[in-house]
Every structure is written in structure tokens, then in C-alpha cells.
Amino acid sequence: NAGVTQTPKFQVLKTGQSMTLQCAQDMNHNSMYWYRQDPGMGLRLIYYSASEGTTDKGEVPNGYNVSRLNKREFSLRLESAAPSQTSVYFCASKEFDVTSYNSPLHFGNGTRLTVT
Amino acid sequence: DAKTTQPPSMDCAEGRAANLPCNHSTISGNEYVYWYRQIHSQGPQYIIHGLKNNETNEMASLIITEDRKSSTLILPHATLRDTAVYYCIVRVWGDMRFGAGTRLTVKP
Numbered sequence: 001n002a003g004v005t006q007t008p009k010f011q012v013l014k015t016g017q018s019m020t021l022q023c024a025q026d027m028n029h030n031s032m033y034w035y036r037q038d039p040g041m042g043l044r045l046i047y048y049s050a051s052e053g054t055t056d057k058g059e060v061p062n063g064y065n066v067s068r069l070n071k072r073e074f075s076l077r078l079e080s081a082a083p084s085q086t087s088v089y090f091c092a093s094k095e096f097d098v099t100s101y102n103s104p105l106h107f108g109n110g111t112r113l114t115v116t
Numbered sequence: 117d118a119k120t121t122q123p124p125s126m127d128c129a130e131g132r133a134a135n136l137p138c139n140h141s142t143i144s145g146n147e148y149v150y151w152y153r154q155i156h157s158q159g160p161q162y163i164i165h166g167l168k169n170n171e172t173n174e175m176a177s178l179i180i181t182e183d184r185k186s187s188t189l190i191l192p193h194a195t196l197r198d199t200a201v202y203y204c205i206v207r208v209w210g211d212m213r214f215g216a217g218t219r220l221t222v223k224p
Contacts (some may be wrong), residue, residue: 043214107159
């Protein structure tokens with residue numbers, strides 16, 4: 001049981017390049033999330049998917065797109081990377097149904113992205 | 117969403133109890149209080165959550181005031197490995213938004 005797996009662990013991009021951050025969970029959770037964390041700051045929500053087939057914007061969605069590929073996988077895409085997107089990106093998942101709406105988030109170990 | 121206020125940093129002696137406060141004066145009746153921590157640059161780790169009753173698990177205790185406007189996370193016997201940033205979040209469901217948290221340093 002791996003929990004939440006993020007790939008890659010590290011990535012360096014040049015300004016204008018695109019890439020997709022991958023996230024997969026094996027806990028059969030309905031909800032999945034993407035956060036970014038800049039140095040010395042807390043986590044900020046980029047996008048989330050309450051259930052398969054739905055996605056919603058969080059606090060800082062500009063410059064990103066997401067795809068909920070299936071129940072297990074939730075990807076984050078940077079179409080044209082900018083230096084301001086240099087950050088650590090965390091994916092998380094949680095159960096989401098009427099009986100467990102207060103269940104906690106489970107996080108991956110992050111992708112460290114540098115845009116030069 | 118109810119906003120939370122936490123002190124930016126705290127110190128605690130190893131072996132002593134660490135008491136981390138959180139104010140959430142605008143909390144609504146169905147919002148839960150969650151605590152997470154982040155050790156170094158790892159992904160945040162869930163600690164505990166509660167609605168209005170005090171809660172305890174193998175990691176910590178959560179004390180919520182009767183008016184629910186504040187709470188305290190208690191690590192009963194802090195160790196050096198408890199040095200981390202601790203986040204208090206108030207939410208029902210949907211998106212979970214983190215603030216800056218409290219940086220707890222456990223000292224020998």
C-alpha cells in the first residue's frame with residue numbers, strides 16, 4: 001500500500017516549457033487535491049477534484065490545468081512554465097462521501113519544480 | 117470558511133508537553149478542526165481532528181473550548197522528532213486550505 005505517489009520527485013524546466021505532474025493514490029479515495037508550497041510559506045490550493053469527473057479551482061489556479069483521469073489519478077499540467085511557478089507541489093487525497101466527509105487528507109512527498 | 121490564527125513559532129523542551137493554540141472565532145456549527153504537521157520538506161501528516169468534544173489518539177490530544185472559538189493541540193511528551201510546522205485548519209469538506217502554521221522547535 002503505497003498511499004499517494006507523485007512523479008517526478010524533481011524537475012527543472014526552462015521558461016515556456018510544458019510538463020505534467022502525475023499523482024496516483026491506491027486508497028480508493030474519491031477526492032484529490034493539488035497544492036503548491038513556496039519557500040517559508042504554507043500550502044496553497046491550486047485545484048481539487050471532489051469526485052471522479054469533477055474539478056474545481058482553488059486559491060491559485062492561474063497557469064495550471066488539471067485532469068482527473070480516473071479515480072486513482074489526478075494530474076497537474078503547466079502549459080507554459082514561468083519562474084513564478086518554481087515551488088514544491090503536493091498531491092493529496094481523501095475519502096469524500098456522506099458518511100466520511102470529515103476524513104483527513106493523505107499527502108504525497110511532493111515534486112520539487114524549478115523553472116529557470 | 118472560518119479563518120484560523122496561530123502563533124508563528126514556539127519552543128518546547130524535550131520530554132515536556134507542547135501546547136499549540138489556534139483561534140478560530142468565526143467557526144460555524146458544522147465545521148471541524150483539523151491539525152496537520154509538516155516535518156522538514158515532507159508532505160503534511162494528519163494528526164487529529166474534532167468537532168466539539170475533546171479528542172485523543174496515539175499522537176496527540178485536541179482540546180476544543182466550549183464555544184468552539186479556539187482549540188489547543190497537545191503533544192504530551194515532545195521529542196526532537198516532533199520539531200515541525202503545525203497547521204490548524206477549520207473546514208467541513210471540499211477544499212482544505214492551509215495557513216502559515218506554527219513552527220514548533222523541540223529543544224534538548
